[in-house]
Amino acid sequence: MRAPFDIFKDQALRFVQFLPEELDYYQQKIEYREIPKKGIILNEGEVENYIYFVVEGVVRVFFQGEKREICVDFGFPNQLVCSFISFQTRRASALTIQAITPVKYLQIHRDDVEAFHAVSKNSERMGRLAVEILYANKLKREMSLLSLSAEENYLLMLRRHPEIAQNVPVKDLATYLGIHPESLSRIRKKIHRTNLE
Numbered sequence: 001m002r003a004p005f006d007i008f009k010d011q012a013l014r015f016v017q018f019l020p021e022e023l024d025y026y027q028q029k030i031e032y033r034e035i036p037k038k039g040i041i042l043n044e045g046e047v048e049n050y051i052y053f054v055v056e057g058v059v060r061v062f063f064q065g066e067k068r069e070i071c072v073d074f075g076f077p078n079q080l081v082c083s084f085i086s087f088q089t090r091r092a093s094a095l096t097i098q099a100i101t102p103v104k105y106l107q108i109h110r111d112d113v114e115a116f117h118a119v120s121k122n123s124e125r126m127g128r129l130a131v132e133i134l135y136a137n138k139l140k141r142e143m144s145l146l147s148l149s150a151e152e153n154y155l156l157m158l159r160r161h162p163e164i165a166q167n168v169p170v171k172d173l174a175t176y177l178g179i180h181p182e183s184l185s186r187i188r189k190k191i192h193r194t195n196l197e
Helices: 004-013 020-029 084-089 110-119 121-147 150-160 170-177 181-196
Strands: 031-035 040-042 050-056 059-064 069-075 096-099 103-109
Touching (some): 004 020, 020 103, 020 110, 059 170, 110 121, 150 170, 150 181
Antiparallel strands (some): 059 096
């Protein structure tokens, strides 16, 4: 496996042409972490102090509903994840971030991000682009949930992240799609039958 920071660097350089000294700053401030399956990265009620970059594995972002946990997002390799509202407002997070599989990730503290934004236009640009991408992804998800059937949304997720079928529990996928696990099981069986024909 390539060095985790090199994976992050390659992704960052797709958006911003950082100077070598700017990349050195990130390399000094970014911390590498590993967490086992079902390990908690952030608990509901804690203030989010980090932005996470998933190197390997899958995480889920969820909140506790009245009767069940409701999954609002997943983090796959090469994606940023955090409880963004808590990160920005400095209030307790309503969300929990948990590993679905063993996860390798990088994290950078909010203070380090803010300090670097103050002196680096490239860092500030990267932060702005990250927020824009997060917002665009959320808007796309909302539009697809409102305009596509559950089956169409599931197929769309499979096209984007084929590993989801093996790595993400049905209950998490179902709440993410806004349906009951039994409904998702029927959809999966139907797709399986169709693929066999």
